[in-house]
Amino acid sequence: MSEAAFIALVVVGVQLMVPLLLASLGELISERAGVLNIGIEGCMALGAFFAAVAVTSTDSLIAGLALGLAVGVLTGIVLAWLYVGLGLNQIITGLMFTILALGVTAALFERYTQSAKGTLAPRLPIPLLSDIPWIGEMFFDHSILVYGAVALVPVCAWFLKGTWWGLRTTSAGENPSALDSAGYSVRLYRSIAVVIGSTLAALGGAVLVLATSGRFVSGMTAGRGFIALGVVVVARWYPGRALLVCLLIGITQALQFQVAAIDALESVPVDVWVALPYLAAVLAVVIGRRARYPSATTIPWIGQKG
Amino acid sequence: GGSDDSSSGSANGDGGGGGNGDFKVALMSEGAKNDKSFSNSVYDGASRAAKEHGLDMEFVGSLVTPDEFLRQGNSFASSGVDLLMFIHGGMAVQAREVARRFPDVTVCVGPVQPTPEEEKTDPPNMCYWDVQQQDGSFMAGALVAMMPGVDHIGSVNAFEFAAITRQAEGFALGARCINPDIKFTQTYIETWTDTDKARAAAQSMISAGVDVILSATDSAVVGIYEAARDASKPVYVIPSYFDAYEQAPDVILTTILHNLDGAIDDLITQAQGEGLEDHAVLDYDFVNGDVGKLAPFRDKKKAIGAENIERWQTEIVDAVKSGDLEIPGTVTTDPQLGSVGSGTKLDPTEFGCKA
Amino acid sequence: MKGGASAPPFRLLDARGISKGYGRVQANEAVDFDVQPGEIHALLGENGAGKSTLMNILFGHVAPDEGQLRVRGEPVTLRSPHDAMAHGIGLVHQHFSLVPTLTVAENVALGSPPSTRLVLKRREIEAQVEAAAESLGWSFDLDRAVGDLPVEAQQRVEILKVLAPQPEVLLFDEPTALLAPPEVASLLDVLRRLRARGKGIVLVTHRLAEVVAVADRVTVLRDGRRISTQPVGKITERELGEAVAGGHIAPPPPPSERRIDRSSPVIRLEQVVCSASRGHRALDALDLEVSAGEIVGIAGVEGNGQQELFEVLTGLSSPDSGCRRLNGVDVNDWDTRAMRRAGLGMVPADRKGSGIVGKLSVTENLALGQLAGGTDEDASIKPWRRSAGESRVAELIEAYDIRPADAGTHACTLSGGNQQKLLLARELSREPIALVASNPTWGLDVKARASIHQHIRRARDRGCAVVFTSLAMDEVLELSDRVLVIFGGRIIVDAMSTDLNVSNIACAMVGKRADESADIAQSFDQLLPTVGQANSGGS
Amino acid sequence: MRMDSTGLASAPPVAVGSRRDGWWKAAPVRAAVRLAGALALTAGLMSVLVIALGANPVETFQALWQGAFGSPFNVGSTAIVAAILVLTALAFALPYTSGFLNVGGEGQMYVGAIASAGVGLSLAPSTPVVVALLVSVAGGVVGGSLWAGVVGVLRAWTGANEMITSLMLNFVAFALANYAVSVLWPVPGVGQQTQPVIPAARFPELWTNTPLNTAVLLALAVAAGVWWILRHTRLGFKMRVTGLSEGAARQAGVGIRGITTTTFLLAGGCAGAAGAISVLGVNGALYNGFSADYGFIGIAVALVARSSPILIVPAAVLFAALRVGSDNLFANAGISPSLGAVIVGSLVITLLATRVLRPTAGKG
Numbered sequence A: 001m002s003e004a005a006f007i008a009l010v011v012v013g014v015q016l017m018v019p020l021l022l023a024s025l026g027e028l029i030s031e032r033a034g035v036l037n038i039g040i041e042g043c044m045a046l047g048a049f050f051a052a053v054a055v056t057s058t059d060s061l062i063a064g065l066a067l068g069l070a071v072g073v074l075t076g077i078v079l080a081w082l083y084v085g086l087g088l089n090q091i092i093t094g095l096m097f098t099i100l101a102l103g104v105t106a107a108l109f110e111r112y113t114q115s116a117k118g119t120l121a122p123r124l125p126i127p128l129l130s131d132i133p134w135i136g137e138m139f140f141d142h143s144i145l146v147y148g149a150v151a152l153v154p155v156c157a158w159f160l161k162g163t164w165w166g167l168r169t170t171s172a173g174e175n176p177s178a179l180d181s182a183g184y185s186v187r188l189y190r191s192i193a194v195v196i197g198s199t200l201a202a203l204g205g206a207v208l209v210l211a212t213s214g215r216f217v218s219g220m221t222a223g224r225g226f227i228a229l230g231v232v233v234v235a236r237w238y239p240g241r242a243l244l245v246c247l248l249i250g251i252t253q254a255l256q257f258q259v260a261a262i263d264a265l266e267s268v269p270v271d272v273w274v275a276l277p278y279l280a281a282v283l284a285v286v287i288g289r290r291a292r293y294p295s296a297t298t299i300p301w302i303g304q305k306g
Numbered sequence B: 001g002g003s004d005d006s007s008s009g010s011a012n013g014d015g016g017g018g019g020n021g022d023f024k025v026a027l028m029s030e031g032a033k034n035d036k037s038f039s040n041s042v043y044d045g046a047s048r049a050a051k052e053h054g055l056d057m058e059f060v061g062s063l064v065t066p067d068e069f070l071r072q073g074n075s076f077a078s079s080g081v082d083l084l085m086f087i088h089g090g091m092a093v094q095a096r097e098v099a100r101r102f103p104d105v106t107v108c109v110g111p112v113q114p115t116p117e118e119e120k121t122d123p124p125n126m127c128y129w130d131v132q133q134q135d136g137s138f139m140a141g142a143l144v145a146m147m148p149g150v151d152h153i154g155s156v157n158a159f160e161f162a163a164i165t166r167q168a169e170g171f172a173l174g175a176r177c178i179n180p181d182i183k184f185t186q187t188y189i190e191t192w193t194d195t196d197k198a199r200a201a202a203q204s205m206i207s208a209g210v211d212v213i214l215s216a217t218d219s220a221v222v223g224i225y226e227a228a229r230d231a232s233k234p235v236y237v238i239p240s241y242f243d244a245y246e247q248a249p250d251v252i253l254t255t256i257l258h259n260l261d262g263a264i265d266d267l268i269t270q271a272q273g274e275g276l277e278d279h280a281v282l283d284y285d286f287v288n289g290d291v292g293k294l295a296p297f298r299d300k301k302k303a304i305g306a307e308n309i310e311r312w313q314t315e316i317v318d319a320v321k322s323g324d325l326e327i328p329g330t331v332t333t334d335p336q337l338g339s340v341g342s343g344t345k346l347d348p349t350e351f352g353c354k355a
Numbered sequence C: 001m002k003g004g005a006s007a008p009p010f011r012l013l014d015a016r017g018i019s020k021g022y023g024r025v026q027a028n029e030a031v032d033f034d035v036q037p038g039e040i041h042a043l044l045g046e047n048g049a050g051k052s053t054l055m056n057i058l059f060g061h062v063a064p065d066e067g068q069l070r071v072r073g074e075p076v077t078l079r080s081p082h083d084a085m086a087h088g089i090g091l092v093h094q095h096f097s098l099v100p101t102l103t104v105a106e107n108v109a110l111g112s113p114p115s116t117r118l119v120l121k122r123r124e125i126e127a128q129v130e131a132a133a134e135s136l137g138w139s140f141d142l143d144r145a146v147g148d149l150p151v152e153a154q155q156r157v158e159i160l161k162v163l164a165p166q167p168e169v170l171l172f173d174e175p176t177a178l179l180a181p182p183e184v185a186s187l188l189d190v191l192r193r194l195r196a197r198g199k200g201i202v203l204v205t206h207r208l209a210e211v212v213a214v215a216d217r218v219t220v221l222r223d224g225r226r227i228s229t230q231p232v233g234k235i236t237e238r239e240l241g242e243a244v245a246g247g248h249i250a251p252p253p254p255p256s257e258r259r260i261d262r263s264s265p266v267i268r269l270e271q272v273v274c275s276a277s278r279g280h281r282a283l284d285a286l287d288l289e290v291s292a293g294e295i296v297g298i299a300g301v302e303g304n305g306q307q308e309l310f311e312v313l314t315g316l317s318s319p320d321s322g323c324r325r326l327n328g329v330d331v332n333d334w335d336t337r338a339m340r341r342a343g344l345g346m347v348p349a350d351r352k353g354s355g356i357v358g359k360l361s362v363t364e365n366l367a368l369g370q371l372a373g374g375t376d377e378d379a380s381i382k383p384w385r386r387s388a389g390e391s392r393v394a395e396l397i398e399a400y401d402i403r404p405a406d407a408g409t410h411a412c413t414l415s416g417g418n419q420q421k422l423l424l425a426r427e428l429s430r431e432p433i434a435l436v437a438s439n440p441t442w443g444l445d446v447k448a449r450a451s452i453h454q455h456i457r458r459a460r461d462r463g464c465a466v467v468f469t470s471l472a473m474d475e476v477l478e479l480s481d482r483v484l485v486i487f488g489g490r491i492i493v494d495a496m497s498t499d500l501n502v503s504n505i506a507c508a509m510v511g512k513r514a515d516e517s518a519d520i521a522q523s524f525d526q527l528l529p530t531v532g533q534a535n536s537g538g539s
Numbered sequence D: 001m002r003m004d005s006t007g008l009a010s011a012p013p014v015a016v017g018s019r020r021d022g023w024w025k026a027a028p029v030r031a032a033v034r035l036a037g038a039l040a041l042t043a044g045l046m047s048v049l050v051i052a053l054g055a056n057p058v059e060t061f062q063a064l065w066q067g068a069f070g071s072p073f074n075v076g077s078t079a080i081v082a083a084i085l086v087l088t089a090l091a092f093a094l095p096y097t098s099g100f101l102n103v104g105g106e107g108q109m110y111v112g113a114i115a116s117a118g119v120g121l122s123l124a125p126s127t128p129v130v131v132a133l134l135v136s137v138a139g140g141v142v143g144g145s146l147w148a149g150v151v152g153v154l155r156a157w158t159g160a161n162e163m164i165t166s167l168m169l170n171f172v173a174f175a176l177a178n179y180a181v182s183v184l185w186p187v188p189g190v191g192q193q194t195q196p197v198i199p200a201a202r203f204p205e206l207w208t209n210t211p212l213n214t215a216v217l218l219a220l221a222v223a224a225g226v227w228w229i230l231r232h233t234r235l236g237f238k239m240r241v242t243g244l245s246e247g248a249a250r251q252a253g254v255g256i257r258g259i260t261t262t263t264f265l266l267a268g269g270c271a272g273a274a275g276a277i278s279v280l281g282v283n284g285a286l287y288n289g290f291s292a293d294y295g296f297i298g299i300a301v302a303l304v305a306r307s308s309p310i311l312i313v314p315a316a317v318l319f320a321a322l323r324v325g326s327d328n329l330f331a332n333a334g335i336s337p338s339l340g341a342v343i344v345g346s347l348v349i350t351l352l353a354t355r356v357l358r359p360t361a362g363k364g
């Protein structure tokens, strides 16, 4: 494999990582608070659709991000109401929400989406850093969206570990009655986590659109939300590890496009590449069987007993 | 030609004068009618025919499963359409079932050709249509190979099956017709819609030195535009079906117009006029149906070079028209371009290439 | 040592006419309750008497339907625990309210009053926690996840959490329920120290001995109503017990006089080693023999291998090395199903978790005990068949006095005592050759406990080999023919119950011989005077 | 999903029937009111969406009804889709009864379809009808069974979370199906489908000129069989006990690993049979993307039916009618057929939100 091919592999891997990373961070925060949000695939699709609507009518990156974000917040509020407020079964609600959201975007897509625009998020080499041989090209010559997503990783980590909010959010997921008996509302902290989580997922969808000419295509999220569920388990609910896992998945997917450069890969059926991230998630769950969900995940909070 | 995005699927042809107002045609497709690609082109052709002849036309897109096609077809057939079109090469079985049940409805399926067995068992009201998609990509490949500085071309393909494979392989063969040493890279991304994956595939090709990329996928093509824009050297994209120039004027070299709209228009016109003969097979190719015509080069003329365009016109286009150059096919009788890798293995001189 | 008996000038916390209903259950009804500075006020009552409800009301966690609260004479309304904290009230919950994945410092921080700041200043918090811990003579590894700490350390974290905001009134809801005697002693010591600092303390407990040992005043609740409030000095344990239970308690029958043939034990463990999840040896070359017709009680501080011993004895896990025999046969690799088929009965500690199934009927729960058999014919109760064995079910309900006597009711609607009776009916109706039980009367009140003991004794008299573990030393002494003490995964004491007293056991439970730790022995003699005297008298 | 001793949702409070209250507060009346409310809410939401899409809600609902039951053909279509949904619903309901979440019905159905297509197309054309059909169906059942068995075995021996593994294996199954149509048994010149199965391997017709065939009987028989297993066998009792309390089952001597694996094998068999129906009873070959989310809709069906194998049948008809009816939406109301998915999703969510449905995990 040539040097250029290797660099390309990593560059493409980093770009493929971004939407998945955002969705994974969203899922991670929500699960930390004890809510398993299987609806993030749906959040991504909605975020993508509305970002495209904004972009096609204003031609502005900011507008796309803003509408994607706003839709994420709204979706999050609805989901929080369902998961936390009403205490509905999270897995079933999430799955049905995804079916619903994919259907809605498909139905609306035929009607509203217009033609695409030019590049919205141009590359932005970071001065000095991008001059480092290899590394610079691989990691410091990307669009603002990539930097933004990666920058969110330490933010999330700090949010969870270094703030009072994070402390209480973690408690809501591990032992909600402890949080409750300390006088805080479990519902509030869980709802906020669901809203943040859905918003990040919607941003992931928006990024998907903004990174590719601002056009929504029905079905473009292609199961990323589901992969994110696996990523979170493999990353054991740590944002930093989620970054690594997503990067690894991104690079594995990018490898598929480098078969021409690597003879050994030529004979691998395409389907293997498609199945790989999912198989990896299964394997990770099996190997990391001690990977333990926050104890209260999927259990709705219905108030203090006894 | 752009389409009116906000129009509903049915175009009631009240404009056309002495048309046959009772003739109804319905089309069913996988893609949305505004997908700026395959289905969009089909929709445009059908609308044109409807307008011209004053027909009732309905188009339903975003169908997924074979039983959905079957039910939808049944629903249309029982609501009294005269011509029912399955815009999906894989739905012959479903089309046949509807044709059997509704002998008064002409049921067409394509792009596909019948196998000899099928021809024997089909009901008479069943018809097939096909567009020889390799013709256009062959000529595009030849044109690209003439461009200064192009020594490596690529193709981003959706799924691995004949209607897709022949496009990519034809592209490679066409290029090798001009430059036998040209490099060809292709990837199957197994999605019509995942734009990010298409972008990643294209990006990987570009980093490997590809100068021009053919899109043999569907709406995911927008990802390829983005990758081309992002490249540090000029890279061009050749989408298919629908002149998408405005979507990405900076990177689209030209579009291979498989003249789907023309073919569909022609088929509908024939059907509503004198009617299709029993067991009709309408096979459109470059010579008989302009399939594979390239969209205007516009500002890319410069990049291609005026003299190259001229050379291409005489050496390729005219040769094909005159029959001196015979582009191989994919049908049962001529399956040469149907398999992966054929475009780089076949010898172009056998088909009339000069080099 | 008893604290100030002189009446203080005012009440720190004063509750008048507190009532609280949950549906049809009246958890509290017109309860008056107060706490004075520098006193320990004990609160007693049966399960479900309303003790925790009262504590939650005093802590602002539950709003009373009626009643008035005063803090230092000022009427207050507590809308949330934050209000209570602001008024200087702290509550140590009955069930730990710790987050196991968070560190000690983080858990303490979680319990502190709300901060308007966003950033968690870890250093500051750690310093505060350290200072508070030092003042009580404790030290912690502040970075360790609380879930990795032993139970008594978790209890301390719970206390630190409550002490952090410097409350004047401290409510302790059954703080000793999960602790073994030595730890109880040190906890009671902390209570005395807090009292000495002038704090008002409420101690909720089921253990009468603790009340006698530390409390100044005691209030008894029954069915949500206050029965009495009186100084501890003037009341005996027996009177207290009767007040709690609302009647006279029969003394336990004397241990059986029968001769036991120990030549061929039913259950036999030889040099069994078993590692716990964290890697250390939970059972360390443990030997155990239980013969037909005897009850063997195993005492020990929680976490010394009782859980693993139960699992090995019942086939839930297999020994890593060593030998497990049932009636002389090597059954090392038998699973629970095989053990049950061979005639083993078992009563797990968490009856609602792995004992009975709440959403199944009484009949179905009884059938559960017969599932291990290979075929339908092995079972007399078959709810999946048309003739489910109703007569047998009715027989058992009567024999074990399960109330209500309705075969179709869901087990979750039975009270705790009846659930345990159902479990015993299920296990003993199979006439097992051996019965393995873990804390068989945990959480039960006095009457239910006596009934369970009676059923176990009857099984023994039929020739069943019974072995049970219990955290309650008095239960071990009372029920067993032979007493073992487990420490660090080994049996370190094996004696007839008549040869032992509480002091011996208490010392052994912390791995010391009696002469090594006279102070512990002394504190236990003081702690459990009646039981201690009864047994030392017999030796 | 079973995550360490935790259920999905805690039990609903025991309803306290009180005779003093008026009849309008009686439980059945309140349930009916709730159901009506949920349906009205769904209809309202749909109407908003339909209007946003520029169509007439009344026409839309009429078209939906027409599409589902308006002609013998449509009735037949609904019945055959219902048969598929019955089976995918059972694939969720069985593990749910044992306390597991199988969200991999879609993938298990795919593998069942791949297997029965593989068997059905490689049989000699002269194979007798009964043999060919039985062998092909068995192929599908075994295929789905093994695919789900992977989930069961991983859960039983490594404790791997079955919700995640079954979900992920769906996508692997999709890739496998693509491999089957493009590499294993492609039709040259055409894409996206395998060669057709031999005619003898197809389900015999029940009602001429409609898609209704004997596959419907298979689905009903399987539903009855599952009901019988759960209610009237020792295995079924063990499965229910495991679902209600794994700890109690283990201590009662139930082999949890065996029950887990058996449950998933049975569930996968049901989903595999759904795949077989789609190949042998509907499409005649394996098509890429042949399922309109039938595996996922099966979850909704099972929930609405409260996992009862008997109630699953009418619930499947309801959802099949929605699914099939929505294919008529375009022709008769000018609306995207994607609305079908929207209706299914919002119906289930409103049923949950209005507490008409209260799924609880077994573990109690």
Ligand SMILES: Nc1ncnc2c1ncn2[C@@H]1O[C@H](COP(=O)(O)OP(=O)(O)OP(=O)(O)O)[C@@H](O)[C@H]1O
Pocket (backbone or CB within 6 Å): A304, A305, A306, C022, C025, C026, C027, C045, C046, C047, C048, C049, C050, C051, C052, C053, C054, C094
């Ligand atoms: N949140 C609640 N909902 C319904 N009933 C409740 C609730 N909390 C307590 N109860 C009921 O109120 C009564 C009193 O309960 P409480 O927990 O105060 O008893 P307790 O004296 O603390 O018992 P224990 O000794 O078992 O801790 C019980 O019958 C209980 O079932």
Ligand SMILES: Nc1ncnc2c1ncn2[C@@H]1O[C@H](COP(=O)(O)OP(=O)(O)OP(=O)(O)O)[C@@H](O)[C@H]1O
Pocket (backbone or CB within 6 Å): C046, C047, C048, C412, C413, C414, C415, C416, C417, C418, C443, C444, C445, C448, D014
């Ligand atoms: N969910 C329920 N439905 C109906 N009745 C119930 C329910 N839960 C408890 N009960 C009834 O309420 C009463 C008190 O139950 P509780 O569990 O508090 O008893 P307890 O104090 O633990 O009794 P015991 O001394 O037998 O352990 C019992 O008679 C029981 O039958």
Ligand SMILES: [Mg+2]
Pocket (backbone or CB within 6 Å): C051, C052, C053, C094
């Ligand atoms: Mg209590």
Ligand SMILES: [Mg+2]
Pocket (backbone or CB within 6 Å): D001, D002, D003, D004, D005, D006, D007, D363
């Ligand atoms: Mg669980």
